[in-house]
Amino acid sequence: MSADSSCQPIDPQDIAAFHRDGAVLLKNCLDPYWVNILTQGLDFIHDHPDGMSAGVNMPLRIDQFPAKHSPDLQHLLDDSPIAEIVGTVLSAPVRFYMDQMFYKPPGPIFPSAWHQDTSYYNIEGHQVIRAWVCADPAPRDVSIEVVRGSHLWNITYRPPVGMDPAQDPEGAARLERDFAEGKILIGPEAHEQWTYFDSFLDPSLPPLPNIEANRESFDILGWDYAPGDVLLFHGNILHSARGGAELPHPRRAHASLWAGPDVHYLRRRSQAIPDPLKLYDFAPRDGQHLSDFNEVFPLAWEPRLA
């Protein structure tokens, strides 16, 4: 098998669907070489947990920045068509921001709760795209679903993770003070040891609507996913993965986050995921574009001049 690093031309209708709906499934974009690399990389990460692995031996395992520890996943990010696909859909240069692994063992598949990605990270912008790829077939009832068009609602919901001020008012007051004084809430040491409970349920952000209990009130879009497909969704979109269905195999997914030129740094009280490690060296300020940190976020792809 050899690596095909260029992608098939993307149908303009798919590009329009992404911008209209906030998500699109692109069929058969990665050839078997890349699916194999993805599978090897995810299995390696699964077998080598680190301080950023959450839910080891649990029905939902999530790892942050797995490509840092997996040459296969790094190869996928650097050399597969994913960056080109994202850039083509954005019609703009793109930089890689971070990646995650979502590993669900065989059996009744665990759900991933409805959420929006942007509020977990210290970035803001309209050109934030997730590329979600899975090493296994994932029928609609275990793959990603989105609320169609919610990327355009212009609302930032509270991430459903972290310390609840109602449970720990003192801890919350301390965090509020630290934030007001400009202190870093989740520092570089989080790359050694981190949990989803290190963050803060920011009371200034509105809570998420209960979408799952009121599915008929929302325009929910989903797809049957096959290995080789690339699912793109907008960083602001409400999304989840349903659970309950039985799979005879694991559901091994990798999600990478990519940024276009409008994406800038924004220190968030609701930050749940650490900044990329090298970024801490630059003491970023609100409003600085990722291009100001070219060493951390080199250009991954840019459109060819006509």
Ligand SMILES: O=C(O)CCC(=O)C(=O)O
């Ligand atoms: O794969 C999943 O279950 C959830 C993925 C997700 O929420 C994400 O990529 O942002």
